[in-house]
Amino acid sequence: MADFLIRRADLRDVVWTDAAPGALAPGAARLKVDAFALTANNVTYASFGEAMGYWNFFPAADASFGRVPVWGFATVTASNADGVAVGARVYGYLPISESFDVVPQRVGADSFIDGAACRQGLAPIYNTYIFTAADPGYDPRFEAEQMLFRPLFTTGFMIDDCLMEAGEPVPETVVISSASSKTALALAHCLKQRGQVEAVALTSPGNKAYVESLGLYARVCTYDEADRLHARGLTAYVDFLGRPTLTADVHNALRDRLVRSLVIGVTDWEGNRTPVALPDPQPEFFFVPTYAAGRAKALGPEVLNARLGTALSSFYKSATAYLTPERASGKAAIEAAWLDTVDAKIAPSRGLVLGF
Incomplete structure (x- = not known):
């Protein structure tokens, strides 16, 4: 399993590590990363990693390095978790890794929360994985736009x-x-x-x-x-x-x-x-x-989510005029994309969608 690690003190110092995945723990599920977007927002996650806890979502074995979070799609390849079936596809917060393990909790028809110990106390919005089959905001025609723009x-x-x-x-x-x-x-x-x-x-x-x-x-x-x-x-x-x-x-x-x-x-x-x-x-x-938690309490989560879903669906159609998604895969492409993003070399008209 390949992991892309970034030195916390120097965002340009990166390394790939490879290790065989261990046995899947009881109650856990293993997700294969299918594709993810890389934007300046991910550099913000890294630059605020210490202050805002972003490095805590996917900790590295060597604490001087971290796995920066990205948004994208993943597929369940193994599962010891009730309600999370092998082959299910989810959208959510991912590491730049070929695969990673989650501990699904509060599993429903539409989503689950990762209850891993390292993610306790972190914002639920980042810990939620949405099943694409039950996601009203998912449209297979706009997968690239969803990865690039949804969060x-x-x-x-x-x-x-x-x-x-x-x-x-x-x-x-x-x-x-x-x-x-x-x-x-x-x-x-x-x-x-x-x-x-x-x-x-x-x-x-x-x-x-x-x-x-x-x-x-x-x-x-x-x-x-x-x-x-x-x-x-x-x-x-x-x-x-x-x-x-x-x-x-x-x-x-x-x-x-x-x-x-x-x-x-x-x-x-x-x-x-x-x-x-x-x-x-x-x-x-x-x-x-x-802010979102406060508004959900004031309006009701159903009302807020309905408003957001309607606005999001409309925006995806417009977003095609704002940038052109560019797909690339492999370690070299991912590393080059990260370094170019850190150095602000990616034109705003480009949208990077990456995978392994």
């Missing part, structure tokens, strides 16, 4: 809900950094569906033409224009880049018009993150599992 769209959907449905005051403009990232595109898509709010993109000069071509944003600005930014009415800032100096430029430019400032991720993971003094409102860290 990221969920984040964008929840941000949209937070700003436009559950928060006060409701902004008329939303400024989005790292506007070419997949989660930013999902958010911009959700905002555009509403019609009454403008999304303003902040991006690098190299990505400006691509972002403009999408038709998702009312305006597209480069980062060096942020200190001269203007916006219509009450404005929210959604930060995917994680560069404090840019946040300061946005806050200082918008001043009294800025009513919300959300920090989502850090696509600029190697940048200087030294805090900078900011005028109010102070940035809020937006953690999807916590």
